[in-house]
Amino acid sequence: MACSKYTLTNTGSTIVNFNYRRCDDSMWQYQVELTQNQTKNIWLIDNTYSIAPVFESSIVLINDGVFPPVVPTPTPTTTPTNTPTNTGTPTNTPTNTPTQTQTGTANVTPTPTNTETPTNTPTPTNTETPTNTPTPSVTPTQTQTGTANVTPTPTNTETPTNTPTQTNTPTQARFTFVITSGATSNVACDSGDAGTIYGDESIFNDNTRFYNSLTGPVTIDMTGYYANSGVVVLLNPTGFETGGYTLCSLLPTLTPTPTVTQTPTNTATLTPTPTPTIGYYVYPFGYDASSTVSACSATPLNYYLSPSDNPLDLGDTIWTDIGLSTPALNGYYSDGIGWYQVTGGAGVIGFSDPNGC
Numbered sequence: 566m567a568c569s570k571y572t573l574t575n576t577g578s579t580i581v582n583f584n585y586r587r588c589d590d591s592m593w594q595y596q597v598e599l600t601q602n603q604t605k606n607i608w609l610i611d612n613t614y615s616i617a618p619v620f621e622s623s624i625v626l627i628n629d630g631v632f633p634p635v636v637p638t639p640t641p642t643t644t645p646t647n648t649p650t651n652t653g654t655p656t657n658t659p660t661n662t663p664t665q666t667q668t669g670t671a672n673v674t675p676t677p678t679n680t681e682t683p684t685n686t687p688t689p690t691n692t693e694t695p696t697n698t699p700t701p702s703v704t705p706t707q708t709q710t711g712t713a714n715v716t717p718t719p720t721n722t723e724t725p726t727n728t729p730t731q732t733n734t735p736t737q738a739r740f741t742f743v744i745t746s747g748a749t750s751n752v753a754c755d756s757g758d759a760g761t762i763y764g765d766e767s768i769f770n771d772n773t774r775f776y777n778s779l780t781g782p783v784t785i786d787m788t789g790y791y792a793n794s795g796v797v798v799l800l801n802p803t804g805f806e807t808g809g810y811t812l813c814s815l816l817p818t819l820t821p822t823p824t825v826t827q828t829p830t831n832t833a834t835l836t837p838t839p840t841p842t843i844g845y846y847v848y849p850f851g852y853d854a855s856s857t858v859s860a861c862s863a864t865p866l867n868y869y870l871s872p873s874d875n876p877l878d879l880g881d882t883i884w885t886d887i888g889l890s891t892p893a894l895n896g897y898y899s900d901g902i903g904w905y906q907v908t909g910g911a912g913v914i915g916f917s918d919p920n921g922c
Contacts (some may be wrong), residue, residue, distance in 0.1 A: 566591070567611045570629040575599040577623025577741050582847060584900075586613035588632065593771065595876050598848065599624070603690040608632055614904070617865050619847035737762040740781055744791045753790035754797050754813035762791060769793045770810040770879060773920050775800060796879055809918030815908065845887050848869040848877060850905075857904045860897035863920035868893055877905070878905075882912040 570587035575581055588608040594672060599605055606629075607614075616624060728742040745757030763779055764772035777785050786831055787804045798810045848870055851863030871889055876882040883893035883905075892912025898905045899922060906916040 568632045569607060569611055570632045571607050571609060571614065572604065572627040572629055573599060573607065574604045574625040575601055575623055576625055577601065579615070579623070580847065581620040581623050583614065583616040583620070583624070584902075585609040585615070591765070593766065596848065611739040615762070617900075619849055619865060621698075714724040715856075716919055717760075723891060739765060739776060740767050741779070742769055742775075742793045744793045746789050746791045748789060750792075750797045750811065750813075751800070751816055753763075753792040753794075754755045754816060757790070757792060762787075770796050770798070770917060773806055775804045775806070777804070806918075809904075809916055809921055811916050812877060814880075843872050845889060845896075846872065846875045848883070848900070850883075850900060852892070852894075852896060852898055854856070857897050857899070857921055859902060860899040860904055863899070868898065877914070879914055879917055881914055883907060883914065 566588075570583075573583070578601060579602070581599050582783055583599065583605055584593065584595050584597070586593050586609055588610055591610065593613075598608075605785040614626075616910050660756075667898065680861050740763065742762050743759070745753055745759055745760055747753040762775045762777060764775050766772045775791070777787060785802045786802045787800045788802050790799050792798075792813060795813045795834035796810050797813050798806045799808050799817075800811050803877050846869065848868050849865035851865050853859035869884040869887055869889060870877055870881060871884075877883075883898060884891055885891045890908075893907050895907050897908060898907065902922055903917065904921045905914045907913065908915040
């Protein structure tokens with residue numbers, strides 16, 4: 566997966582939120598907050614950045630390009646400039662070194678003239694030629710030239726630079742979920758068989774697929790219902806979720822209803838601690854009373870979430886006002902990717918499907 570670096574600046578007058586998938590660990594970041602006049606750098610997997618249309622005009626986005634950046638290799642350009650200067654020297658020197666006494670110099674350079682020279686004056690000419698020929702000075706030069714010609718040195722230096730493509734990073738360990746399972750959602754929630762499954766996301770109901778091992782593909786038929794921390798989902802034979810996630814507390818025949826009722830102890834109203842800093846979170850949602858399809862394509866309006874409930878999850882309450890006093894109507898709410906269903910008339914989310922759109 567290719568990664569890029571983005572620089573985001575909020576030039577608007579309100580807090581905005583956006584979503585993206587982190588480059589370093591492939592985890593989704595939902596509703597990331599950007600306050601007025603704030604600038605933030607993010608490193609993301611390409612094509613995973615998204616923002617509600619109502620916020621697009623407030624964001625100045627700069628694409629800083631591919632990450633990590635590609636480093637040019639200027640070194641090889643410098644090395645060749647030294648090689649040509651010595652190229653003339655080595656052609657003479659190699660012949661001098663092995664055949665120093667045999668007038669190797671004459672044999673290479675003046676081929677026609679030398680044919681007679683070795684025959685007529687072998688001894689005197691040879692005695693003086695090696696003395697006058699700067700063989701000693703050429704020999705060290707040649708040695709250095711040979712070293713300089715080792716262009717593989719810069720090549721090898723570049724190879725390790727590219728190797729840290731972090732081949733190991735994509736091999737991200739999956740997240741472990743202790744579950745109870747059964748043929749029905751009630752069995753899975755109430756008294757199912759205990760076991761363990763694995764997902765790519767750290768939050769149970771953010772996963773679109775599960776596996777029966779920490780690494781590798783699904784090797785068994787995973788058909789059935791699986792419950793974790795009061796949330797139940799139906800999986801198909803290959804581990805993909807179907808129909809979305811449901812709170813066990815909303816199942817008709819589930820006896821532990823009173824116990825789960827304690828979950829709405831999300832009486833975030835009793836936690837006015839974050840109020841001085843953040844009074845609420847804004848979630849732009851499309852809405853339809855009865856259709857997920859219509860909700861996914863509807864024009865988004867702002868809805869609000871208590872700071873203690875952020876990020877949005879099953880069991881949280883959606884409000885229609887910043888005072889968090891009017892709960893959202895029953896129906897479907899969508900961010901254009903997945904949907905949430907509010908039931909019971911109190912704004913509480915009872916069902917969700919993270920990729921339902």
